[in-house]
Amino acid sequence: xxxxxxxxxxxxxxxxxxxxxxxxxxxxxxxxxxxxxxxxxxxxxxxxxxxxxxxxxxxxxxxxxxxxxxxxxxxxxxxxxxxxxxxxxxxxxxxxxxxxxxxxxxxxxxxxxxxxxxxxxxxxxxxxxxxxxxxxxxxxxxxxxxxxxxxxxxxxxxxxxxxxxxxxxxxxxxxxxxxxxxxxxxxxxxxxxxxxxxxxxxxxxxxxxxxxxxxxxxxxxxxxxxxxxxxxxxxxxxxxxxxxxxxxxxxxxxxxxxxxxxxxxxxxxxxxxxxxxxxxxxxxxxxxxxxxxxxxxxxxxxxxxxxxxxxxxxxxxxxxxxxxxxxxxxxxxxxxxxxxxxxxxxxxxxxxxxxxxxxxxxxxxxxxxxxxxxxxxxxxxxxxxxxxxxxxxxxxxxx
Numbered sequence: 001x002x003x004x005x006x007x008x009x010x011x012x013x014x015x016x017x018x019x020x021x022x023x024x025x026x027x028x029x030x031x032x033x034x035x036x037x038x039x040x041x042x043x044x045x046x047x048x049x050x051x052x053x054x055x056x057x058x059x060x061x062x063x064x065x066x067x068x069x070x071x072x073x074x075x076x077x078x079x080x081x082x083x084x085x086x087x088x089x090x091x092x093x094x095x096x097x098x099x100x101x102x103x104x105x106x107x108x109x110x111x112x113x114x115x116x117x118x119x120x121x122x123x124x125x126x127x128x129x130x131x132x133x134x135x136x137x138x139x140x141x142x143x144x145x146x147x148x149x150x151x152x153x154x155x156x157x158x159x160x161x162x163x164x165x166x167x168x169x170x171x172x173x174x175x176x177x178x179x180x181x182x183x184x185x186x187x188x189x190x191x192x193x194x195x196x197x198x199x200x201x202x203x204x205x206x207x208x209x210x211x212x213x214x215x216x217x218x219x220x221x222x223x224x225x226x227x228x229x230x231x232x233x234x235x236x237x238x239x240x241x242x243x244x245x246x247x248x249x250x251x252x253x254x255x256x257x258x259x260x261x262x263x264x265x266x267x268x269x270x271x272x273x274x275x276x277x278x279x280x281x282x283x284x285x286x287x288x289x290x291x292x293x294x295x296x297x298x299x300x301x302x303x304x305x306x307x308x309x310x311x312x313x314x315x316x317x318x319x320x321x322x323x324x325x326x327x328x329x330x331x332x333x334x335x336x337x338x339x340x341x342x343x344x345x346x347x348x349x350x351x352x353x354x355x356x357x358x359x360x361x362x363x364x365x366x367x368x369x370x371x372x373x374x375x376x377x378x379x380x381x382x383x384x385x386x387x388x389x390x391x392x393x394x395x396x397x398x399x
Contacts, residue, residue: 046085049075054092062109065101069112076119086124095120095127095134102139107151110143114154121161128165136162137175144180153192156184160199169206178203178213185221193225194235201238204245212249214242219255219262222246227265231272240269240280247287256284257299263288264303270324271308278312279320286327293330301331 053075056068072089079085098120101113117136121128136158143155159177162168177199184196204213226239243266246252256262269281285305288296309331312324 046075046079047088050085050088050092054089054094057094057097062101062104062106065097066106066109066112069098069101069109069116072116073112073119083123086120086122086127089120090124090127090130095130099131099134099136099139102136102143107148110139111151111154114143114151114158118154118158118161121158125165128162129167132162132165132168132171137172137177141175141177141180144177144184149189149192153184153188153195156181156188156192156195156199160195160202163199163202166206169203170208173203173206173209173213179217182214182218182221185218185225193221197222197225197235197238197242201241204242212245214246216246216249216251216255218242219246219252220259223256223259223262223265226269227261231269231277232274236269236273237276237280240266240273240277240284244280244283244287247284250291253288253291253296256288257296263299267300267303267305267308270305270312275317275320279317279323282309282312282316282320282323282327286323286330289327289330297331300327306331 049071053068053071056064057072060068072094076082076085076089095117098113098117101109102117104110104113117131121131140155140158140162143151144159146152146155159172159181163172181196181200184192188196200214200218203209206213222239222243226236226243229235229239243256247256256266263285266281266284270278270285273281285300289300306328309324309328313321313328316324
């Protein structure tokens with residue numbers, strides 16, 4: 001092929017490519033225009049549907065309200081801007097009639113209104129507060145008493161969702177929901193138990209509670225759930241947080257130690273948990289030991305707590321490290337319970353190797369052991385000074 005022909009072919013090809021590109025760009029622009037037009041039509045239609053559904057909920061008979069509640073749920077879920085749709089429904093006044101439906105003796109009405117309220121509350125703090133203000137908590141608590149597992153667990157899901165809003169916590173905590181949520185920990189489905197634990201955790205963070213949200217009755221199912229879940233999960237963090245609250249009572253401490261695998265599960269959480277769950281778990285073990293060292297120290301040592309506690313003094317949060325060091329001091333408080341030096345050095349070396357690598361393990365382990373010795377000496381001096389101060393001066397001089 002001559003050079004001139006080659007140049008012409010190249011120019012022709014380029015021209016064709018540019019033409020194709022322009023055609024594609026034009027098609028894309030048309031498609032975008034069509035999509036915008038369709039979206040605009042849908043938004044206009046949606047506004048009309050919101051008003052129609054709202055009117056049927058406010059003025060219709062019960063059957064009309066049930067269908068309207070179902071339509072509301074579908075409309076929220078279908079909407080690409082679901083947050084705005086939730087707010088528009090609330091502004092249209094649908095929350096109060098939906099709450100009234102929760103009081104109905106018709107189970108279909110309760111079910112439909114509950115699902116609609118859940119859809120309005122999700123990711124909308126203002127709607128959560130409006131729903132509680134409208135009086136939703138008492139009928140939801142009644143649902144928690146149902147033998148109908150589906151409705152009962154929907155009630156728990158609603159309590160969970162509403163309790164995520166800070167202004168709602170005190171109202172729900174005072175409603176008597178907590179003992180009913182604890183019952184779900186014993187007999188609910190897996191999802192029901194997860195929702196119950198999360199709801200109880202939400203309520204436990206309310207500073208205005210006059211009494212603890214959970215008591216010793218919750219220990220057995222919480223330990224069982226903690227035993228079965230991943231120790232670094234968010235669920236484990238909530239379960240250990242609740243157990244720490246319970247451990248502040250003697251009944252709670254007894255329940256933890258008498259629960260099947262209770263202390264072992266906490267020790268495993270110290271070893272394998274997240275930064276949050278390890279802090280709670282070591283806090284529980286420390287509370288046990290501080291309340292009655294003679295009673296609980298042997299039980300903790302028996303489950304092999306020392307390696308995990310030593311690891312926590314290096315890798316935990318500052319609070320977890322502090323708790324672990326204090327607990328280690330308590331566990332080593334009597335001569336017969338002190339670890340053999342070779343065993344202790346091996347444990348510390350293994351931890352140092354995991355933290356800083358084998359190259360620096362020896363140096364890190366040496367520093368850790370020196371810190372432990374220094375801490376032990378300080379404690380010994382403190383005990384001697386305390387004993388001396390407690391002795392009469394005549395006995396001191398005579399000795």
